[in-house]
Amino acid sequence: MNEAEAKQKLESLREQLDRYNYEYHVEDKPSVSDYEYDMKMRELIELEGKFPELITPDSPSQRVGGPPLDAFVKVQHNVPMLSLGNAFNEEELRDFDRRARGGVEEDIEYVCELKIDGLAVSLTYEEGLFVRGATRGDGTTGEDITKNLRTIRNIPLRLKENHSLEVRGEAYMPKKSFLALNEEKEANGDEPFANPRNAAAGSLRQLDPKIAAKRNLDIFLYGVGEWEDSPLESHSERLEKLEELGLKTNPEWKKCKDIEEVIDYVNGWVEHRMNLDYEIDGIVIKVDRLDQQDVLGFTAKSPRWAIAYKFPAEEAITHLKDIELSV
Numbered sequence: 001m002n003e004a005e006a007k008q009k010l011e012s013l014r015e016q017l018d019r020y021n022y023e024y025h026v027e028d029k030p031s032v033s034d035y036e037y038d039m040k041m042r043e044l045i046e047l048e049g050k051f052p053e054l055i056t057p058d059s060p061s062q063r064v065g066g067p068p069l070d071a072f073v074k075v076q077h078n079v080p081m082l083s084l085g086n087a088f089n090e091e092e093l094r095d096f097d098r099r100a101r102g103g104v105e106e107d108i109e110y111v112c113e114l115k116i117d118g119l120a121v122s123l124t125y126e127e128g129l130f131v132r133g134a135t136r137g138d139g140t141t142g143e144d145i146t147k148n149l150r151t152i153r154n155i156p157l158r159l160k161e162n163h164s165l166e167v168r169g170e171a172y173m174p175k176k177s178f179l180a181l182n183e184e185k186e187a188n189g190d191e192p193f194a195n196p197r198n199a200a201a202g203s204l205r206q207l208d209p210k211i212a213a214k215r216n217l218d219i220f221l222y223g224v225g226e227w228e229d230s231p232l233e234s235h236s237e238r239l240e241k242l243e244e245l246g247l248k249t250n251p252e253w254k255k256c257k258d259i260e261e262v263i264d265y266v267n268g269w270v271e272h273r274m275n276l277d278y279e280i281d282g283i284v285i286k287v288d289r290l291d292q293q294d295v296l297g298f299t300a301k302s303p304r305w306a307i308a309y310k311f312p313a314e315e316a317i318t319h320l321k322d323i324e325l326s327v
């Protein structure tokens with residue numbers, strides 16, 4: 001086979017493997033068996049081995065990085081990754097709504113999103129190519145964990161359109177993967193992780209991508225840092241556009257016309273969050289229109305146009321029940 005034929009064959013193998021990946025990880029409807037996927041991947045890796053000059057950074061073979069790093073490189077976030085103010089009850093949600101409505105002329109619509117209990121990360125794409133992934137760190141300086149993030153199957157190595165943008169989201173470990181990992185750790189006499197958030201952070205902040213690749217991590221994207229001249233006018237449009245680009249957003253987000261609808265949404269999840277495949281520690285409520293967000297602006301470290309409603313910690317509830325029982 002000459003180089004031209006190899007290039008064509010490689011492009012077709014990559015396309016097939018990317019499609020299989022999307023079917024398996026995003027649509028949850030694989031069209032081929034794991035065996036067929038592995039055989040196709042082996043064919044790709046062997047052919048790339050014969051024509052290494054044809055290897056591209058977005059090739060599915062490039063997901064699991066090379067040797068372990070000996071340290072993480074620090075990275076600066078051009079747009080800071082801010083934190084959220086908290087509300088712990090309905091009255092504090094209504095206070096947030098009153099303050100927001102006092103700051104803008106017209107009615108406010110909100111977007112509610114589940115607050116995933118994981119590790120906040122930033123993904124940078126240049127001309128559609130995934131070039132860098134980083135932890136939030138202190139909001140302005142994080143750690144470069146690109147090699148580890150490349151092992152998360154739901155992070156596309158190339159977007160469906162060649163945009164340059166920086167997106168934020170939460171990398172997490174599904175409950176089932178967490179339980180399986182802790183069983184394995186206990187079987188090996190290792191210390192288990194206390195919760196899925198620690199397991200996700202521990203998996204992404206260790207230096208060997210081959211370990212991260214085995215941890216079945218996943219991601220939901222929820223925000224945008226930098227986006228070259230994007231014409232979008234609302235947060236909900238941005239979430240829809242991210243999905244179109246092949247970036248996974250959480251399907252439970254909802255546009256609410258007022259704070260009453262927000263409170264209904266929140267109360268629904270207080271009751272049903274146990275049914276989710278992943279842990280959440282609250283609900284994030286955001287003003288939907290970007291022009292209204294701009295008017296409301298920021299405090300020293302958080303937007304005035306967003307708040308996190310925090311669920312009471314699980315342990316606390318269990319503890320209280322025990323006390324009641326023992327009285």
Ligand SMILES: CC(C)(CNC(=O)c1ccc(Oc2ccccc2)cc1)c1ccc2c(N)nc(N)nc2n1
Pocket residue numbers: 079080081082083084113114115116168170222223284298303306
């Ligand atoms: C709202 C925001 C704080 C992200 N937004 C930002 O970090 C952010 C950062 C600079 C911005 O603008 C600036 C640009 C330059 C300088 C200062 C601010 C705007 C938003 C946030 C934080 C945590 C979230 C979480 N755990 N789950 C969900 N679902 N959403 C979340 N959203």
